[in-house]
Structure formats: structure tokens, C-alpha cells
Amino acid sequence: MIPHRVPRVLRLAPARLTAGLDHCRRLDLPAHRALHGEPARRELDELIELAEEVDLRGRGGAAFPFARKLRAVAPGERVVLVNAVEGEPASAKDEMLLVRTPHLVLDGALLAAEALRAREVIVATAEGEVSQASMAAALEERRAATVSGAAERYGGRMRVVGLPERFITGEGGALVRGVNGLEAVPAGRRRRAAEEGVGGLPTLLSNAETFAQLAVLAELGPVGYAEVGTAREPGTVLLTVGGEAVVEVMAGVPLATVLEECGLEPGEGVLVGGYHGAWLGAEAAATAVVSREGMRLAGGVLGAGIVAPLPSTTCPLGEVARVAAYLAAQSSGQCGPCRLGLPEVARTLCALTEGSGNADDVRRAVRSVERRGACFHPDGTARFVLSAMDAFAGDLAVHERRGSCGRPIRGALPLPEPQEEPRYQLDVDWTRCQGHGLCAHLLPEFVDLDEHGYPSFREVPAWMARDARRAVEMCPALALRLASSG
Numbered sequence: 001m002i003p004h005r006v007p008r009v010l011r012l013a014p015a016r017l018t019a020g021l022d023h024c025r026r027l028d029l030p031a032h033r034a035l036h037g038e039p040a041r042r043e044l045d046e047l048i049e050l051a052e053e054v055d056l057r058g059r060g061g062a063a064f065p066f067a068r069k070l071r072a073v074a075p076g077e078r079v080v081l082v083n084a085v086e087g088e089p090a091s092a093k094d095e096m097l098l099v100r101t102p103h104l105v106l107d108g109a110l111l112a113a114e115a116l117r118a119r120e121v122i123v124a125t126a127e128g129e130v131s132q133a134s135m136a137a138a139l140e141e142r143r144a145a146t147v148s149g150a151a152e153r154y155g156g157r158m159r160v161v162g163l164p165e166r167f168i169t170g171e172g173g174a175l176v177r178g179v180n181g182l183e184a185v186p187a188g189r190r191r192r193a194a195e196e197g198v199g200g201l202p203t204l205l206s207n208a209e210t211f212a213q214l215a216v217l218a219e220l221g222p223v224g225y226a227e228v229g230t231a232r233e234p235g236t237v238l239l240t241v242g243g244e245a246v247v248e249v250m251a252g253v254p255l256a257t258v259l260e261e262c263g264l265e266p267g268e269g270v271l272v273g274g275y276h277g278a279w280l281g282a283e284a285a286a287t288a289v290v291s292r293e294g295m296r297l298a299g300g301v302l303g304a305g306i307v308a309p310l311p312s313t314t315c316p317l318g319e320v321a322r323v324a325a326y327l328a329a330q331s332s333g334q335c336g337p338c339r340l341g342l343p344e345v346a347r348t349l350c351a352l353t354e355g356s357g358n359a360d361d362v363r364r365a366v367r368s369v370e371r372r373g374a375c376f377h378p379d380g381t382a383r384f385v386l387s388a389m390d391a392f393a394g395d396l397a398v399h400e401r402r403g404s405c406g407r408p409i410r411g412a413l414p415l416p417e418p419q420e421e422p423r424y425q426l427d428v429d430w431t432r433c434q435g436h437g438l439c440a441h442l443l444p445e446f447v448d449l450d451e452h453g454y455p456s457f458r459e460v461p462a463w464m465a466r467d468a469r470r471a472v473e474m475c476p477a478l479a480l481r482l483a484s485s486g
Helices: 029-036 044-053 066-072 093-100 102-116 130-147 172-179 208-225 255-261 282-287 292-298 316-330 336-354 359-367 377-391 393-402 438-442 462-474
Strands: 009-012 079-084 120-126 157-163 203-207 236-241 245-250 269-272 278-281 306-310 423-428 447-449 455-457 480-484
Touching: 009 255, 029 102, 029 130, 044 066, 044 102, 044 208, 066 102, 066 203, 079 093, 079 102, 079 172, 079 208, 093 102, 093 120, 093 130, 093 208, 093 236, 102 120, 102 130, 102 208, 120 130, 120 172, 130 157, 157 172, 172 203, 203 208, 236 255, 245 255, 255 269, 255 282, 255 306, 269 282, 278 282, 278 377, 282 292, 316 336, 316 377, 316 393, 336 359, 336 377, 336 393, 359 377, 377 393, 423 455, 423 462, 438 447, 438 462, 462 480
Parallel strands: 009 245, 079 120, 079 203, 120 157, 236 306
Antiparallel strands: 236 245, 269 278, 269 306, 423 480, 447 455
16 A cells, blocks of 8 residues: 555654655555564563663653553453554544554554464544555555464454544544444543453553564663663654654754754744643743753653644734633533633633633633543643743733734644534423423533523534434423524
8 A cells, every 4th residue: 555645754853753754655564674674573571671671662652651550451361452543632642553564553553462472453543534444455565464374473363443533532542442333432431451451351551652662672672772762751752843744853952953953943832732722931841852851841742742833923922812612612511620610711712812801711711621531631621721821921911911922823833734523503382381491401501590480592503412402302392492503
């Protein structure tokens, strides 16, 4: 398979994860083996020791120690699950790996699967995208090699699962639910995949880059792996810069050098870590270093390796409000902070941007969602918004004083193309309605009661349709109806 378009790759480090991509649009299995060789089988203790020696961390955002994940999933009837959904609009690194060097990801996943004696390896990708087709082709290449007598060892099952590309799909609980055939939304209570994951089995769940890093570590050994990077964070890091270019850098490289290599400037400030990350003002970005520790000292997070500078020609608060509205719409609406709090955060930000709100209203709305959600989506959104208010304090003051900074909102931060989603309208049979008011208690954000207790309705978005149907079913007078509004 040769994809028509591939993500652009740059380097500020020796080519490891991006090796061979100067000459090939995609490394098929023979090209991959010629470059990286056949990984040696590792026992579980040996693999854990390798990961511990270089302190290999997850590259999906949480930076959880990979060795601890391996320890938590004891050998036996187990599953290895690769998280390559990448619902984050500003990230392209996992897409790059799956489209251009898929066998590096598979090598890492199969090393773990052999060590754990896992029953199955699953790669979860965005449904209908080139990355899904490329990974499916990679599995076929390995099956064909096995039939022809080549040494493709793993005897378990390997498959690709396509899931809806939404922001929350990549959350661990949502991913497991999606692979299990359920709606890909976070579970109501937090479960550790290592204890109960795919098919109810203990599951080793990690990000696509993490497994690719494991393959490189096994290939180079800990000494070779640590030849670049810093003493505390050896190796290279994949960054998505400006929403498009994927850059392989050594840990410890100045952020300013990365931006310069990509022909970008800090502008008003730089978002690091993605839409659950944090903003760095232009001054902080100029001195920040690309590493977990370096970003922490600068006031940011490395997260999923996203770097998004904001041009000086756009309204910073307007850009933040755009993303906050997107994040509110991307929630599963299962808990109060997501269902009520995040829309309120978006509304207060929009009001502030338009000159009719104030910063105190935004902060009050953010405090109502922090540390109260069923998953990490509210907390990540809160960090994104609060860090923006600190980084763009000058612009915020201008909006509060004058109503506008005078700059247009240019849509500089990447968001998916808006798609038409079904919307619904509640209606009432007035010959039946007795003004019980139960509908307003069940759907307070979409139902208003007049002074006599009779309802009026606002349009219901698709993600609230299930709750609206419940209100219809529970109406004591059977007076409610729910219909599509077009």
C-alpha cells in the first residue's frame, strides 16, 4: 500500500522513529526489516528491565511509566491494545507512524504480546482514515510473510478496529468500550484496563508512539537508546508542530529551535500538550525546553507532544473560546461537569470575547467542573482555559476594558470540519400537560417553566437525545413528544 498523501516529517535528532522516511513514503515489511531487522524475543522480566533502565514513559499524554504497566498485566490470557485513535485535532504523530512506518508500532506491540503471552493484539484507529487502511495492510503483509515461510513469530490474533474520531474516544475507558462494541465514551466509573479491559481480560493499553519507542529501545539497547536526549529523559520525542509537521527531536532541545526549524514564531503564545495542555506566553516559550521536566518548569506540559503557536494576527481569547466550545460539544454528557459545566465555560468565554462578560464569570464556571468529572475531560479543559487566561492576561484586560482587542478570530487553532449532527425538539400535547414540572427537573438546561409550571423548550443536541427520550418516557401525563428538528 502506498498512500497518496503522507504527514510531513522533519528532524532535530538522529532518525529513529522516522528512519527511512527520507526515501520512502511508507515502509512496507521488507523495507522495515532491512532497516530495523527482526526484534529478538524478550521475556517479561527482561522487557520490564529495559523499560525501567531508560524510564520509558507513555507518549499519549499522561507519561505513565511503561514498566509499571507491564508489571500490572501478568502473563496469561491477556490482550495488548494500541491506542492510535488520536482524536486530538492538533496532533498528527500517531497518524504519521501508522501511515508511514506501521511495522515499527507492530514490532513494539508484538514484543509486549510475546512477553505477556497475550491472546490478541488490537490496534484501535480512527475509522475510515488512511491510518486504518495502512495498519490493515501491514497486518496482511505479516500474514503473507508467515505463509511464505518468513519468520513472523507471533501466533496470536492481530486485528485493527476503527472507532469514531472524537476527542474523547482516545480516553482509555472510552477506547476499551469502543473495542468491546459499546459506545466509545468514558465508563461511568473508572476501571483500570490492566485489571478489566477488552473482553473483560487484563489489557496492556498504551499509545502508538510508546510501542514504537519500545521497538527502538529493543533494537538499540538501553545504552544506544540513551546516546541522545537528557540523562533523565533519554531518547527522542515526536512533536506535532502547527497541527501539520511531525518533528522528531532529542529531549532537551529548546522549543525556540523547534519553532525556527518549522518556520514559525511564538507569536502571542504557544500551546503545548494539546487541548488538554497549557499555554505558554511568548516569553516563557522563548526559554522552554522540550522535555517533561523542561515544560513543567516553563509552566506547561509535554503531554501528547503538541506544539501550536498562536499568530499575533488573531484574537487569542477568540481562539480559546472556539476550542472551549468544541471541547464542550465533544463531551459524552454523562456527568454534571460535562453536561452542564463545560457548556457554561464555553458560554462565559464567548461572552468575554464579545465584550459582554468578565473573567470572574469564566473562572467561576471553570471551578464548577474541576476535579468533579467522571473522566479527565473536564480537568483537561479547565487547565487549557485557565492557562490561557494567565498567558493572555493583557489581551483579557483589553477585552474587559474595551469589549474587543480589535483583531478577528482567524481559526488558527486546528479543529475538525463541522459536521451536521441531528438535532431534536421537544413538544407537548397541551390537552394532556398538567404542569407537573418533572421534565424541567430531568432536562433543566433545555426546559423552562413559566409561573404556572408549564414548560417551554429549547432545541436538544444529538448527544442529549437519550436523556430527552427518558424525560418523554417519564412524563406522568404522557404529554411529551420528541421529534427531529431537521
